[in-house]
Amino acid sequence: MRILIVEDEPGIYNFLKQGLEEESYAVDIAEEGKKGLKMALSGEYDLLLLDWMVPGISGIEICRQFRQEFKQTPVIFLTAKDTLDETIFGLQTGANDYIKKPFHFEELLERIRVQLRPKSGEHSIFKLGNITLNTATYQVFKGDEEISLTQKEFALLEHLLRNKGMVCRRSRIIESVWDIHFDYNTGVIDVFINALRKKLKLGKDENYIQTVRGVGYIAKEI
Amino acid sequence: MRILIVEDEPGIYNFLKQGLEEESYAVDIAEEGKKGLKMALSGEYDLLLLDWMVPGISGIEICRQFRQEFKQTPVIFLTAKDTLDETIFGLQTGANDYIKKPFHFEELLERIRVQLRPKSGEHSIFKLGNITLNTATYQVFKGDEEISLTQKEFALLEHLLRNKGMVCRRSRIIESVWDIHFDYNTGVIDVFINALRKKLKLGKDENYIQTVRGVGYIAKEI
DNA sequence: TTCAATTTTAAGTGAATCTTAAGTCTTTAC
DNA sequence: GTAAAGACTTAAGATTCACTTAAAATTGAA
Known part of the structure; x- marks a missing residue:
């Protein structure tokens, strides 16, 4: 299972990358919005983790454009605490779930599993x-x-x-x-x-x- | 371990009751919100499964009032697909997790175990x-x-x-x-x-x- | 504040793992 | 039957990651 992370803070994406790789997901990083969208559209990924605030295009814009191309890949937003109301707006643009920073890795993992379950089969x-x-x-x-x-x-x-x-x-x-x-x-x-x-x-x-x-x-x- | 299910559809709660009892949980049902809240507050349960839409008080309201009494019992919501954004509010009112209908029983079981783990691991x-x-x-x-x-x-x-x-x-x-x-x-x-x-x-x-x-x-x- | 204990950081070392590469074997195509 | 391509096997070289130690930072108690 391949996951694309669009996130500019190395602290966060390194943590995520390592953690997810330990769970044997293949992880790629895009530190910038435009590149992130391009990579997302390549169709190589099974799930997208989008930070709410990335340089270039915003996460919500990535999601919107991505869905405009009729891509079905699940999208999970990583959002800061204080942008919750916008986040819900984000869900309306076609995201599948969101998670508040700071979050427990375990929780993110669970949500990723939920999104990937139909594809990956539910059993570990x-x-x-x-x-x-x-x-x-x-x-x-x-x-x-x-x-x-x-x-x-x-x-x-x-x-x-x-x-x-x-x-x-x-x-x-x-x-x-x-x-x-x-x-x-x-x-x-x-x-x-x-x-x-x-x-x-x-x-x-x-x-x-x-x-x-x-x-x-x-x-x-x- | 005692579980309270607040859910009005017999099809669903019977399915849950039977499945959970096979896993040796003790299960009670409340088909209606007000009664559900009362039973929940009795303090006899180790976990609550709340349907999002029950007659009487809504699930979210049950959860809110329940938490207002400083009850720590874990709460898991059962939600329909299209109410995800509201669900997120649900998590904010103090629910511990949610699961989208239709769900796999295995998955629910897993989430229940996650919530009960801290207690069941009390063997010191x-x-x-x-x-x-x-x-x-x-x-x-x-x-x-x-x-x-x-x-x-x-x-x-x-x-x-x-x-x-x-x-x-x-x-x-x-x-x-x-x-x-x-x-x-x-x-x-x-x-x-x-x-x-x-x-x-x-x-x-x-x-x-x-x-x-x-x-x-x-x-x-x- | 000072001192001692605990926790964290950092760096050098060594071992396990990963990758490359080359020779051998097997299958396929002509 | 022979040649070519691809897969298997092995071993050596490169790399990564954990181990170990010591020193620095933090915490908590006197």
Whole structure:
């Protein structure tokens, strides 16, 4: 899941970026309104976090123009305490939710989940054969055995499981997991797929993560 | 745990009642606002589920009057999709959360658990291996030996133990223990983890507090 | 205010993780 | 059957992040 943050204060966006990345969202930042709108319109994001006051175009204007293009991507506003009445106006321009600064990260996360739920499926637990991945506790089990994964391994497996039964293109994987959206003629994915299959001890009879030659990978029940 | 539902549609409250009772909550229903408020004020409930639109007094009014009596019981609103902006006012009147109809029962359950957590976690003794933490007496023992911890050390250990078996992300820790909701690219957590491990004399064979690189820490039995 | 204890900041070090790269193997196309 | 392309595997190099320590700042009590 990709999130765009339009926010000019480094203190805030760094906090958000790190926190959200720990939850394995891919996060991009725009420090300025015009750029933010352009990035938002690219269609690469699953959710927008807009600060109310950013240099350039205001958050509300970004939202309005964004919705004018019939984009459905959920929008959450980050607003200062004293602009509440305007905020409600903001919701009328098509935002989905708002959150007051200072806020608890936990609360923001919950609201993000609410917005993404219809797409991402509501459970934080994903299953594939006897493999279980729990995004809440950051744990992976194969049967009863806990498998210790690194960040990237976890993010990759999560991506595959979120899209269980569907082919995940390499380009999409590199975008979602590595947050790279340009050239990607690199072998990282292969290396990490290899690591996953090893750690999960996927034998011939447990070919849960299959290669789709020329395209990517697919996680599916056998 | 007792839950009061104020809701007039039998279809909804029966669904909720049955589901919640299966989760072993005790559930009462009020079909009408005035009665709902009276029951709520009785103080018998651990949580209120208020429909936004009930006959008699509105949900928001119930909540306002309820809070006026300095009642701390958590309140969750059930709201229709199109009343989101009003809902936000609802949160300001002292509600703890809201959920949009139609919602998934799982999601409601999750939010209920979030609200009840602080109370249900009142078991004041937490154990991890031969380590015991008592929130009532503010003491920590390792075996028979009492370990003297500072405030922050205690709070951190408590957080880890409350979430035993789950990975605690740095962002959550910094929120829960330090109450910081913004920038936190700081090394405090590391320093205190270090202090804990030292004071608790966790050797190689007693690796109760494990680090999850890039994410946080996990306290677990070995 | 002063002093001691606690908390936070900062910086150097080392280890785990990530990335790159190169050689090997497998599949596909001709 | 052979060549080419893509995937697998491995290991080394680069990087990031946590550990550790000490010093600075803050807090609280005398």
